[in-house]
Amino acid sequence: MGSQNRDLRSELQNFDGTFPESWKPDIGDILVGTLVRYDSGYTDYGEYLIAVIQDDETGEKRSVWLLHEVLRS
Numbered sequence: 827m828g829s830q831n832r833d834l835r836s837e838l839q840n841f842d843g844t845f846p847e848s849w850k851p852d853i854g855d856i857l858v859g860t861l862v863r864y865d866s867g868y869t870d871y872g873e874y875l876i877a878v879i880q881d882d883e884t885g886e887k888r889s890v891w892l893l894h895e896v897l898r899s
Contacts, residue, residue, distance in 0.1 A: 845865060845878070845889045846878055846888050846889050847888060847889065848891060849879070849888035849889065857879060857888060857890070858881070859882045860880045862878040864876065864877055867889075867891065874891055874892060875891075875898065876889050876890065876892065877897075878890075
């Protein structure tokens, strides 16, 4: 979903303020997809960035909390 093809008005009208299910991988799991957007969420330790990824295989959106430096990089 490139920025040139986005309908931001529609996205905002359809956004319900919730996050897609978090991606909690098991050893060997892989998530390949398209970055849909960044959000932020809160834990007991403060605010963190969340990447919302649309899975290329299933089309489902998943939230990936960028809690660790390796993910933020």
